[in-house]
Amino acid sequence: MVFLHHNHFLLSILFRYTGIMSEMCYRCFKPKSNCLCPYIKEADTGVKFIILMHPKEAFHQRTGTGRITALSLKESEIIIGVDFTQDTKVNALLSDPSYFPVLLYPGVDAYTADSPSLKIELGTRKLLVFVVDGTWPLAAKMVRLSKNLQKLPKLSFTKGYVSNYTFKREPEPSCLSTIESCYYLVKELQEAGIAKTADVSSMPLVFSKLVEHQMESDTESRAVEGNGPQHRVTK
Numbered sequence: 001m002v003f004l005h006h007n008h009f010l011l012s013i014l015f016r017y018t019g020i021m022s023e024m025c026y027r028c029f030k031p032k033s034n035c036l037c038p039y040i041k042e043a044d045t046g047v048k049f050i051i052l053m054h055p056k057e058a059f060h061q062r063t064g065t066g067r068i069t070a071l072s073l074k075e076s077e078i079i080i081g082v083d084f085t086q087d088t089k090v091n092a093l094l095s096d097p098s099y100f101p102v103l104l105y106p107g108v109d110a111y112t113a114d115s116p117s118l119k120i121e122l123g124t125r126k127l128l129v130f131v132v133d134g135t136w137p138l139a140a141k142m143v144r145l146s147k148n149l150q151k152l153p154k155l156s157f158t159k160g161y162v163s164n165y166t167f168k169r170e171p172e173p174s175c176l177s178t179i180e181s182c183y184y185l186v187k188e189l190q191e192a193g194i195a196k197t198a199d200v201s202s203m204p205l206v207f208s209k210l211v212e213h214q215m216e217s218d219t220e221s222r223a224v225e226g227n228g229p230q231h232r233v234t235k
């Protein structure tokens with residue numbers, strides 16, 4: 001009796017899970033009803049981006065922007081992991097002499113797009129930007145564990161930016177989503193003459209659509225769940 005009850009419970013989870021999966025767009029990883037693909041336009045910036053995605057982000061993409069960032073930037077790839085020290089793909093890229101690899105990360109010693117030394121170091125090589133996709137504590141952990149990424153020169157922003165909307169529980173409102181970070185970075189690299197003048201205007205548009213969908217779904221869940229205060233837990 002206990003067994004049957006348990007089995008039924010597992011089956012109900014399975015049906016719920018497969019039901020959700022079938023309604024998902026496999027390109028942008030959003031529900032089909034809120035598919036962002038029509039708004040995504042791939043831009044050829046001449047910069048290679050590697051989105052390092054924490055497995056939690058990869059499989060809980062409710063509010064994540066790593067995938068839509070990768071779809072928005074030509075020559076970008078997603079690599080999933082936590083500690084990239086032994087990652088074959090990451091290490092192959094790091095040892096490729098045609099790239100100048102940097103980590104998009106704050107630091108007093110970080111390059112900014114307008115640093116004259118960045119252009120000198122870059123020379124004729126292609127800029128390769130590693131972007132850690134995840135909430136701030138997860139991103140910090142990934143960098144702390146990945147010895148190869150720690151050694152990289154850092155690249156940060158010339159200006160200060162504030163996220164247009166923070167639906168994740170970030171410690172500060174200034175924490176940008178991955179798509180916002182990459183958009184602002186490309187704009188600065190374009191101004192500095194490092195990135196090609198490709199049109200990246202779809203990136204903030206896609207993000208605003210995601211925020212819009214998120215707010216609608218939060219309003220709907222509030223209506224369904226009653227009048228009590230919402231303690232949204234995304235992580």
Ligand SMILES: [Zn+2]
Binds near residue numbers: 029036
């Ligand atoms: Zn889609």
